[in-house]
Amino acid sequence: MTESVPVLKHPMAKYIREDRQPWIYCSGCSVGIVTGMVARAIDNLGIDFSKVVVVSGIGCTGRTSGYFKTGTYYTTHGRAIAFAEGVKIANPELEVIVVSGDGDIAAIGGNHLIHACRRNIDMTIVCVNNFNYGMTGGQFGPTTEHLRYTQTSPPPIGNVEHSFNLVKLAASSGATFVARWTAVHVRRATKSIEKGIEKKGLSFIEIVGACPTAYGRMNRLGDGVAMHRHLLEVADIQNGLPPHEAELDYETRIVCGEFVDVEKPEYTAVLREAYKKLRG
Amino acid sequence: MDISFNIGGMAGQGIDTIGDMLTQVFVRTGFYTFTVKDFESRIRGGYNFTQVRVSDVPVHAPVDHMDVIVALTHDAVVGPRPRLVDGGVIIFDDTIAFDDLEPCHFPAPLSRTAKEVGGSVRMTNAAALGALLSVVRFPVDLAEEVLGHVFARKGEEVVEKNVLVAKRMYEVTQERFSGECRHDLSTVRCGPSTDRLVLTGNQALALGAIAANVKWVSAYPMSPSTSAFQEVVARAHEFRIGTLQTEDEIAALCMAIGASYAGARTMVTTSGGGFSLMVEALGLAGMTETPVVIYNAQRPGPSTGLPTRTEQSDLLFSVFASQGEFPRVVLAPRSIRDAFDTAVRAFNLADRFQVPVVILGDQFLADSSMALPLIDVSTVRVDRGVLAGDDDTPYLRYRLTDDGVSPRAFPGEPGRVVVASGNTHLEDGHITEDPAIRDAMAEKFLKKVPAIRDALRPPELYGSEDADMVLVSWGSTWGAVREAVDLLRAGGQSVCQLHFTDLYPLRTALLREVLSGASVSVSIEQNATSQFAALVSMETGLMCDHHLNKYDGRPMTARWVVDRLQGAGIA
Ligand SMILES: Cc1ncc(C[n+]2csc(CCOP(=O)(O)OP(=O)(O)O)c2C)c(N)n1
Ligand SMILES: [Mg+2]
Numbered sequence: 001m002t003e004s005v006p007v008l009k010h011p012m013a014k015y016i017r018e019d020r021q022p023w024i025y026c027s028g029c030s031v032g033i034v035t036g037m038v039a040r041a042i043d044n045l046g047i048d049f050s051k052v053v054v055v056s057g058i059g060c061t062g063r064t065s066g067y068f069k070t071g072t073y074y075t076t077h078g079r080a081i082a083f084a085e086g087v088k089i090a091n092p093e094l095e096v097i098v099v100s101g102d103g104d105i106a107a108i109g110g111n112h113l114i115h116a117c118r119r120n121i122d123m124t125i126v127c128v129n130n131f132n133y134g135m136t137g138g139q140f141g142p143t144t145e146h147l148r149y150t151q152t153s154p155p156p157i158g159n160v161e162h163s164f165n166l167v168k169l170a171a172s173s174g175a176t177f178v179a180r181w182t183a184v185h186v187r188r189a190t191k192s193i194e195k196g197i198e199k200k201g202l203s204f205i206e207i208v209g210a211c212p213t214a215y216g217r218m219n220r221l222g223d224g225v226a227m228h229r230h231l232l233e234v235a236d237i238q239n240g241l242p243p244h245e246a247e248l249d250y251e252t253r254i255v256c257g258e259f260v261d262v263e264k265p266e267y268t269a270v271l272r273e274a275y276k277k278l279r280g
Numbered sequence: 281m282d283i284s285f286n287i288g289g290m291a292g293q294g295i296d297t298i299g300d301m302l303t304q305v306f307v308r309t310g311f312y313t314f315t316v317k318d319f320e321s322r323i324r325g326g327y328n329f330t331q332v333r334v335s336d337v338p339v340h341a342p343v344d345h346m347d348v349i350v351a352l353t354h355d356a357v358v359g360p361r362p363r364l365v366d367g368g369v370i371i372f373d374d375t376i377a378f379d380d381l382e383p384c385h386f387p388a389p390l391s392r393t394a395k396e397v398g399g400s401v402r403m404t405n406a407a408a409l410g411a412l413l414s415v416v417r418f419p420v421d422l423a424e425e426v427l428g429h430v431f432a433r434k435g436e437e438v439v440e441k442n443v444l445v446a447k448r449m450y451e452v453t454q455e456r457f458s459g460e461c462r463h464d465l466s467t468v469r470c471g472p473s474t475d476r477l478v479l480t481g482n483q484a485l486a487l488g489a490i491a492a493n494v495k496w497v498s499a500y501p502m503s504p505s506t507s508a509f510q511e512v513v514a515r516a517h518e519f520r521i522g523t524l525q526t527e528d529e530i531a532a533l534c535m536a537i538g539a540s541y542a543g544a545r546t547m548v549t550t551s552g553g554g555f556s557l558m559v560e561a562l563g564l565a566g567m568t569e570t571p572v573v574i575y576n577a578q579r580p581g582p583s584t585g586l587p588t589r590t591e592q593s594d595l596l597f598s599v600f601a602s603q604g605e606f607p608r609v610v611l612a613p614r615s616i617r618d619a620f621d622t623a624v625r626a627f628n629l630a631d632r633f634q635v636p637v638v639i640l641g642d643q644f645l646a647d648s649s650m651a652l653p654l655i656d657v658s659t660v661r662v663d664r665g666v667l668a669g670d671d672d673t674p675y676l677r678y679r680l681t682d683d684g685v686s687p688r689a690f691p692g693e694p695g696r697v698v699v700a701s702g703n704t705h706l707e708d709g710h711i712t713e714d715p716a717i718r719d720a721m722a723e724k725f726l727k728k729v730p731a732i733r734d735a736l737r738p739p740e741l742y743g744s745e746d747a748d749m750v751l752v753s754w755g756s757t758w759g760a761v762r763e764a765v766d767l768l769r770a771g772g773q774s775v776c777q778l779h780f781t782d783l784y785p786l787r788t789a790l791l792r793e794v795l796s797g798a799s800v801s802v803s804i805e806q807n808a809t810s811q812f813a814a815l816v817s818m819e820t821g822l823m824c825d826h827h828l829n830k831y832d833g834r835p836m837t838a839r840w841v842v843d844r845l846q847g848a849g850i851a
Contacts, residue, residue, distance in 0.1 A: 024322040026292070058584055060323065076553060076583055078528060108500065108528035134323065136501040139510075139525060152501065152513050152525045213292075213323055 012039040015049060017069050024063055028216075028224015030183035030209025034128050035064045037186060037207070038099060041193035052095045055084040057104035060134040060211075061127075064099045078108030081116045084123050092268040095197060096123040103133045103141040106164050110142065117173035117202050121267040124196040124203045127166060128183075130211035131250070138214025145250055149218040163248075166206045171243035171260050176201035178243055178260035182208040182231040185256060192258055200266045208254055281311070281336045281471075283463050284343050285412060288329035288360060289352025291322055294405045298350060299330030301409050301430050305418075306334045307478060307651040308426040310471035314759075316342040316648045316835055321503070321587040327355050336471050340615050340650070340759020344839050347463060348415055350408045354378055357385070367462025371411050373404070383459045386415070393452060398445040406431070406442040410449030415457060417466040420450060477652045481616045481645035481756075484652075485575060486511035488623025491660045494573075495544035496522045498535040503587045504643035505549040505577035512549075529554035533561035533574070540570045541700060543690035545627050545664075547573040552581045552594050559601045562636055566606030568700040569678070569686070571630035571637075571665075573623070578642040580833045589833030590643035592755055593807040598638045599784045599815065607633065607728045609736070610784035612640040612755030617652050618781065619645065624660050629735060631665040633728050634685060640783070642806070644835040645756040664688075668696065676707040680720055684727030729785050736782035738790055743769070743776030749851065750798040751841075752824055754780040754805070754812050761804055763838035768851055775851070783812070786819045795822045802826040802850060806836060826850055 010016075016039060025032050042052060054072045056065035057080035065072040071094075075083045080100045088096045098105075105113055105127045116123070132150050133139045140150040142164045153159035171178045177199045181189035189207055196203030210216060210227035221227050231254065238246070239257035246255045287298045296317070303313045314333045320326035331342050345365050351357040351372040364370060364384060372378065374387040381387070388411050394403035409430075413423050424447070431442040479487070486508045489497070499509040509523070516523045522539065526532040529550055536546040550558065555576045565572050576598065580591035598610045609629050613622040619641065626637040668675055668689040675696040679686040686707075691698045699709025704721060706712045742762055753761040758779050768775045778794050780786075795801050795816075803813035803824040810827040817823050828844050830836055845851035 022325065024325060026324040074584075110527060133501055135321075136503060136506055137323070139501045139506070142527065151506075151510055152523075154514060157517075 012036060012043065015039040015042060015069055016067050020067055023067070025060065026213040026224075028210060028212040028227065029060070029134075030130060030207070030211075030228070031061050031064060031128055033183045033186065034061070034099070034126065034207050034209065035067055037190045037193055038064075038097060038126060039068075040190045041197060044190065045194055045197060047095060047197070051093060052097065053084075053087055055080050055087065055096060055098050057100040057109060058135065059101035059104045061099060061101035061130075062104055062135075078104055079112065080104060081109055081112040081125065085116055085119070085121050088121055088123055089268055089271075092122070092272070097197065098123060098125045100127060101134065102127060102129040102131070102143040102166070106142040106166060106169070114169070114173040117170055117175040117204065119267045120174055120176055120201050120264050122200050122202065122269075124193065124199075124205070126193060126205050126207060128207050128209045129166060130209045130215060132211055132215040134211045134214055138211070138218060148215075150215065151218070165246065165248055166204070167243050167246040167248075167259055170204035174202070174264070175204045175260060176262050176264050177203035177258070179204075179258040180206040180208065180246060180248070180254075181256050182235050182254060183210065184228050184232045185235065188237075188256075195258070195261070199261075200269065201264060208248070281334070281465070281468070282339070283334045283347045283416065284345060285332040285334070286329055286346040286349045286360060287332075287352070287408070288327065288349060288356030290325045291319060291328050292324045293352045295328055295330050295352065297405045298408050299332050301405065302332050302412060303478060303649070303651075304430040305409070305413065305423065305426050306332075306471075307473075307475065308429060309422050310473050311336060312338045312471070312473050312475065312651060313478075314339045314342065314648065314650045316644065318834070319588050327353070327359060329356070329360070336473075338473075339763070341763055342648075342835055342837055344837050348412060348461065350412060351376070365462065367460055369415050369457075369459055369461045371408070371415060386411070386453070386457050386459060388449070388453060388456070390449065393449050394445050397448045398441040403442055403445045406445040407449040410446035411453045413446075414450040414453035415461050416463045417461075419466060419468065422468075422470070423450065473651065475651040475653050477654055478649055479616055479652055480507065480647055480649040481613070481619045481641060482508035482577065482647070483511050484616045484619040485613070485623050485639070485641065487655070488620035489547050489573070489627070490515060490519050490521070491620070491655075491657045492624040492627040493545055493662050494521060494547050494627065496536060496539035496546040497549065498524045498526050498532040498539075498546075499549045500526050500529045500532050500554055502529075502551040502554045504579055504646040505551050505554075505575060505641075507646065508575060508577065509549045529557035530561065533558040533565070533572070536572050537561060537565050537568070537570050540572050541568070541691065541698075545571075545631070547575060547627075549575045549577070551577050551579050552597070553584060555594065555597070555601070563602035563604055563606070564702050565636040566602060566608060567604070567702050569634040570700065571634050573626045573630055573637050573639065575639045575641060577646040578640060580831065586833045588643065590835055591806050591831060591833060592640070592642055592757070593811065593831070594640060595754075595783065595807070595811040596814065598640055605722070606725050607635050607732060608784070609633070609635060609637040609732060610640060611637065611782050612780070613645060614755060614758035614779060614781050616645065616648065616650050620655060622781065628661070628663040629732070632663055632685070632735070633732050634665065634688065635728065635732070640755060642756050648835075677709045678705060678707045678721070678724070680707060680724060682727075683731055684724040733785045733787055736785070736787055738787050739778050739780045741776060741778055741790065741794065745776060745794050745797060747776035748774040748798060749776070749800040749802065750794050751775065751777045752795075752801060752803045752813070752816070753777060754783060757804060757806060757836045760836040760838050761841060764841035764845075767838055767842050768845070773851055780812070783815070786815060788820050791816065792820055792822065795820075795824075800825050800850065802828060802845065804828040804836075804841060806830050
């Protein structure tokens with residue numbers, strides 16, 4: 001039988017490196033969905049893909065950058081944002097998107113996150129919050145909820161620490177666009193990523209996701225389907241809610257929506273204006 | 281007997297489970313095992329394998345060849361074929377589409393038997409175990425004796441079913457496997473080993489730290505060190521150890537230094553990238569003479585490098601890291617058992633000399649496992665070094681002494697003010713810019729070095745020091761190089777091994793003797809730039825004649841050493 005079978009190309013295939021398939025992700029993982037959101041946002045905006053740079057730190061989420069068919073940089077753990085700031089300042093024409101994990105962005109890279117927000121440098125940070133360190137096998141991180149079990153907060157005690165609320169953190173650090181969605185809110189999340197890309201300033205978008213292999217298993221949260229179904233059930237969409245009310249409780253209520261969308265002079269624009277003035 | 285079993289497939293398919301079970305079978309029947317894990321930096325998929333080497337004498341290194349393979353994916357059937365010996369066997373599930381059958385291939389009904397006999401495909405692991413044992417004609421009565429124990433962790437009903445599945449697959453294989461396996465164990469009885477403790481290098485290291493009374497471990501997860509931290513975390517309540525997973529490695533070492541200042545024995549566990557972040561704090565520990573143990577499970581760098589592979593390329597980095605000059609110790613365990621002793625020695629050295637001690641492990645040592653005799657922890661000696669006595673009044677944390685070591689005291693002790701400072705300081709710990717004091721404090725550091733060197737282990741000479749050729753090695757390649765020496769000597773070569781576990785400050789007496797006596801010297805290292813040979817030449821002016829370097833991230837084997845030596849016309 002030598003009949004040729006017509007193969008339908010995935011509409012996002014033009015952005016994605018098919019030669020790197022299959023994905024490294026476990027079944028039921030949210031990271032692939034988020035990769036799709038970023039691709040769709042770029043596609044919907046119709047921006048010049050060759051001007052897009054995707055930067056990530058180290059982690060399962062971080063591996064996303066390498067799947068994009070454009071300039072990408074898989075940096076070191078925690079440094080994606082600092083690196084991206086350098087890219088943006090050196091060439092403000094580039095559209096800089098950071099995609100990385102909760103640990104990468106809020107633990108080891110937490111300092112860079114708050115300072116980039118404070119500077120208000122034009123970039124879009126998409127942070128996949130799967131409540132743990134997926135890549136290294138499921139240790140607790142800065143977003144792991146109190147008393148949850150992980151490899152390094154095992155039963156019977158669980159996590160003695162408390163978690164960051166990333167929306168509140170980014171908002172109070174000065175980000176000019178802040179949103180949160182879960183991995184099942186593909187359309188809405190994609191829209192927010194689009195707004196983030198269009199925004200002249202620092203945009204922070206948290207995507208609450210599932211890591212069934214590590215966090216899900218340790219906390220008996222079910223498989224990937226069950227976890228994503230749960231995300232849909234507990235999501236509470238509250239666009240425009242003040243960010244300090246954007247609560248996140250995995251069990252009962254994950255407030256989703258766009259919470260901050262304000263105007264503030266952007267770093268590279270200020271710099272450009274200042275130089276223009278000096279030159280007269 | 282020396283057989284290598286190889287279980288290959290994707291991450292998440294149960295490769296480790298089959299490897300562990302196989303290890304258990306042979307350990308329980310009195311054989312020596314050595315298990316290495318080869319895996320990609322991903323949680324699912326890819327091509328990974330576990331090699332279990334079984335022998336009737338202790339072995340400390342993997343081998344390149346494979347005798348019996350269990351393949352859980354198509355890739356695992358095809359990929360390792362060139363490394364299969366003549367008379368080897370590749371067992372794979374008959375649902376894998378693979379048609380280029382040779383006599384070495386055995387498509388077996390693994391998943392089908394698991395489902396039919398055990399009621400679940402999850403028992404495919406047990407079926408694979410049965411097929412493996414059958415192919416090498418491992419005596420069925422011996423197998424029966426141990427299978428129950430092997431599955432015992434799983435709960436009673438499951439145990440029974442797993443045993444049934446394994447037994448059934450053993451029989452099916454007897455009936456259907458028509459190929460030839462070069463290994464026939466049908467006459468083996470129990471092996472000579474009485475070793476019972478199966479440990480990885482990281483576990484041995486963590487247990488050594490616990491035996492040495494570690495009271496504080498802070499870390500940020502980083503392969504391949506994470507399992508050492510997790511081993512301590514799992515036992516933290518039992519042994520009352522403070523553990524904290526920090527926001528990054530900077531915090532990890534700073535916290536450990538803080539805890540040490542407060543009086544606890546402390547350790548951090550990390551790999552090269554994390555150690556890079558710790559360098560600033562390393563200097564603080566050096567300047568403030570605060571004991572701390574830093575375990576660096578090396579992986580190939582620079583940067584994130586190869587996260588799940590092995591290398592010995594942080595040696596000079598460990599010796600030189602930080603601005604300024606201060607005494608430190610660098611140790612590299614040579615084996616899994618030695619990781620335990622090294623941890624104990626590291627804490628004692630740190631406390632005795634009030635210096636940071638770096639333990640250089642690597643992924644190979646960290647993740648491989650072997651059966652060991654039980655360790656008698658009552659022999660572990662805890663030496664906390666000199667502590668302040670009644671006559672130390674007023675207390676001076678940095679009192680100038682003959683040997684450079686000042687008695688320690690801890691904050692909160694009545695009547696003593698314990699002042700530490702990262703700036704150059706006076707004897708009482710307060711900062712100063714006085715040039716005479718600066719000199720005195722620098723000399724205080726220098727004075728410690730000869731005593732540290734004397735307290736370290738001299739290198740180990742394997743073979744005669746009159747041998748024509750000396751192989752110079754360090755750290756975890758000990759077993760592979762030692763085995764290479766055996767192979768070469770069996771072929772009539774005059775060769776010895778000079779192996780270092782204690783690297784800095786370097787002990788040079790035996791080194792000078794052996795290096796100047798041998799007609800040919802070869803440094804063998806798992807890095808590209810012969811870092812240890814460079815250290816030797818820095819300390820002694822002596823050069824090795826040749827350098828063997830392995831930097832592909834895979835563990836060293838005796839065969840590799842011999843082939844390279846012969847290929848270069850050296851042996
Ligand atoms: C300096 C340094 N420390 C530790 C690591 C090990 N490491 C790699 S990824 C990771 C955590 C990833 O977690 P997260 O950022 O939440 O991403 P996820 O894998 O969950 O998507 C860690 C600890 C590293 N690569 N570098
Ligand atoms: Mg994460």
